[in-house]
Amino acid sequence: MNVVVLLGAPGAGKGTQAPLLAACLGIPVVATGDLFRAAVRDGTPLGLEARRFMDAGRLVPDEITVQLLLERLARPDADAGVILDGFPRTAVQAAALDVALTERGAKVCAAVLVDVPGEELVRRMSGRWICRANGHPYHEALSQPRTAGICDLDGSELYQRADDQPDTIRARMDQQLGALREVIDHYRAAGSLRTVDGLQPIVAVASAINEQLAAAGICGAAAPGSAAEA
Ligand code: AMP
Secondary structure (H helix, E strand, C coil): CEEEEEECCCCCCHHHHHHHHHHHHCCCEEEHHHHHHHHHHHCCHHHHHHHHHHHCCCCCCHHHHHHHHHHHHCCHHHCCEEEEECCCCCHHHHHHHHHHHHHCCCCEEEEEEEECCHHHHHHHHHCEEEECCCCCEEECCCECCCCCCECCCCCCEEECCHHHCHHHHHHHHHHHHHHHHHHHHHHHHHCCEEEEECCCCHHHHHHHHHHHHHHCCCCCCCCCCCHHHC
16 A cells, blocks of 8 residues: 655645646545545535634644544545545644554555745745636646636636635644644654655656655656656
């Protein structure tokens, strides 16, 4: 089971990289933010509880988040592995994931940090728009849709998330960067942390991630210059 954790601050580009990586490795992306937004949309009790924290730009409590993640990992399409985007976000979540994987005889194969400086993160996030149907990301300066306000991929309306307003962004940053540091330390101590420069163009970040995973021996990841990459 290949479990890859993508780490990075909000706006570091994990949401852009995760599907590229999923196509390459042939395993699904599990993004807790998407799972929470689906639960909110469906009006489930967990969604109603999570919404209060999400709209305030705060992390949802660990207990709720871990429950949501483990339910998702129990689905059969996760058997061969998953790319985790947005989880774990705290040291408690990282430890809970380790325990759950150990019970299945698995572990996190690699935790890849997409590293982007703080001031660049605020700039990126304050211009971010996503589509209603599938959460495909756009940016008013960095990656515009072909038709304003419409998703290139599925034609749905683009909107700015309530938690992507500048004041909320700063609140999210303060809380989430502190917790992210603990998670980075967790994987550094486990020897599975790998870092890529997130300031590079999207394609270069994707290939840097691939190189790191190939070096970590993750099957499906193409080593640079290999036949699989050609
Ligand atoms: P994201 O789409 O990853 O930016 O997540 C959106 C929001 O969902 C976050 O601001 C949190 O409120 C919540 N969330 C997503 N993942 C987690 C997590 N691992 N732990 C706690 N809250 C989370």
